[in-house]
Amino acid sequence: MQEPKISAKASFYNIEHILIGHNSRIDDFCVLSAGLGGIDIGRNVHIAVYTSLMGAGKITIEDFANLSSRVAVYSSNDDYSGHFMTNPTVPAKYTDVTHAPVHIGRHVIVGCGAVILPGVTIGEGAAIGALSLVKDDVEPFAIYAGVPAKKVGMRHKGLLDIERKWLG
Template sequence: MIAKNATIIGLENISIGNNVRIDGGVVLAAHSGSLVVGDYIHIGGGSYLGCAGGITLGDFANLSQGVRIYSSSDDYSGEALTNPTVPPAYLKLTKAPVALGRHVIVGSGSVILPGANIGEGSAVGALSLVLRPLEAWGIYAGAPARRLKARSRALLELEQALLANKGC
């Protein structure tokens, strides 16, 4: 299910799995780079995925409202010009793929920057800033995001039950 008011740029660079819901106001910007969306994915309203460096969402990943994922970023040091209207020769971009593992959940208003992969089963609290890769099965929060504790793996049994019942 994709909301009528979702904006999809670069459809030819996007792969969407089964049982996916993309809410209203979402922007998928894949005019360059790629976006791979697994199965059983939810992308909450008002989220933005900038795919120039590539973004992959593993099965059962969930983005709450207003999540921003950037796989490319301008250099803010003043050593280069910034913004998409400037020719590439005058820019200094950081591009790195972003991958969210299976069962990752990202809270509302969080921002994920280039190269900040999130390991399987991890949860990121609302309004967090993910600057670097996060290890699997942790609960993270803050700006920058820090590990608070381990996350339960009990949901893996629920996944098996769901798949055994063919989604019923």
Template structure:
């Protein structure tokens, strides 16, 4: 994977960019002025980030794997330590599928019934490959989403969810919170040594 240079990233007009940001030269970014990137972020080949009015906010220590997409008019937030596996689709906008309205962005808005709603993904969330997250969903800190899941409703903290539509399966271990503390303490120690 070829990574864009820092100069190229800065020239793209992002709202903000942290340190150690690795963006594939094969990823696509639309409306960069509404996209904020934290530090230690990696976005792989063929990902699409298309920000609407709400924007996209990506925290620190985040990986977005190949072929994933974040799209829509509502705000999409990925909190620190998120892992978005390959082919995940996160939507903050969705057409009305009932037949009550027309669909697709080439039809004037007065004839469509697009739903726009924010999507929030908390710290330490992992989303499995091929999953779809719909507008208005909150996935609370530490939740895990199994591969090929459809997330239509909120997911509680440290819950494991899977299926179509996704259902609660079991509690997720919280050991990662202690590992986070050790990781941050080690970072601070390394910074003091420099």
């Protein structure tokens, strides 16, 4: 097993709440900012350049997942209604921030520029198209795209056979 490959140009906050599995890779200019829920990254995960993972809720990325460049995963989100103030410089009693875990399953691929909001589970083997906004759960091995992301097709499961052959 190989140690993770982590760019010296990536930024990590609250590292005591971040776990990274073997043979995973985190590229330049990524930001991982863990809240109390933490960030748990499996093995053989690729997090491409300029991707960010942040929020107080737990973020889980399972084995063999891939987040393309400029993906943003949020486990916390301000209330945009105007009934509350926003941003972390304001005391919490004046804001209404939602915190919820995000779960990205095994073999998920997320296209560049996609945004994943708090509380979302992306099922095993699903694919998210570039520039999509994921605000609801995603079915396993389904392909979702758009704003908001909608199911547009199904993904082949042959990659599971390849994984079994590779791992023996």
